[in-house]
Amino acid sequence: MKPKDQRVAGLVFASPAIGPSTVADDPQLLAQAKKLVAEGAGDDLLRLPHRTFPCFISAATHLDISTTAREYTDFFGTQTANPGITRVTCPILAFFGSKGDIGGEKELDLLRASVQRLPHGPRRVGTTMIVNGDHEYVGEEAQVAQTIARWAEAEVLEH
Numbered sequence: 001m002k003p004k005d006q007r008v009a010g011l012v013f014a015s016p017a018i019g020p021s022t023v024a025d026d027p028q029l030l031a032q033a034k035k036l037v038a039e040g041a042g043d044d045l046l047r048l049p050h051r052t053f054p055c056f057i058s059a060a061t062h063l064d065i066s067t068t069a070r071e072y073t074d075f076f077g078t079q080t081a082n083p084g085i086t087r088v089t090c091p092i093l094a095f096f097g098s099k100g101d102i103g104g105e106k107e108l109d110l111l112r113a114s115v116q117r118l119p120h121g122p123r124r125v126g127t128t129m130i131v132n133g134d135h136e137y138v139g140e141e142a143q144v145a146q147t148i149a150r151w152a153e154a155e156v157l158e159h
Contacts, residue, residue: 004089010156011122012148013094015135018107019078020070030066033059078114085115091124091155095147097133097140105129126151 029046036044042060057065065073070080077083085092094111096103108127115125128147133140 008090010091010093010152011088012151013092014137014144015096015100015102016076016094016111017073018076018103018111020074020080025066029062033062033066036060037063076111076114077118078110083114083118085122086118086120088122089120090122091126092122093126093128093148093151093155095128095130095144097130097135097137099132100135102135124155126155 026049029049033046036042036046036059042058042063044059045056046059046062048055048057071082072084074080075084077085092115094108096108098104108129112125112127115121128151130137130140130143130147133143137144
């Protein structure tokens, strides 16, 4: 096991993926992503099929998600016994915007419960919602900064 990096006092997850990737395995889409990345066009967008609204992902991101070990695509261990979060020992903070399209209180509860059931992992898990924040927290940057600063002061600097 690697020694703890003393420079890392805490980690913040803004709009994290909770649970394994929801990007469906599509051999044609994966082949297209591999081709684009090989051609140096990994930033080109692929349209994800079978979505109720137009949804795009870069070829490089799709390839990365498709080839990443499950312990990292289910980082918080919602369905995985040995997720990546077990290697984190410092306090963590996770949040979503209340107007976001990818998560909310339910997902934060799942994250917290999943991490707390693991035999190893963060010393403390904090979660919150950014009121009126969307996925990018547009217009709520000050609230995000204040939230992180208060958490760091209470959970990281005081301990």
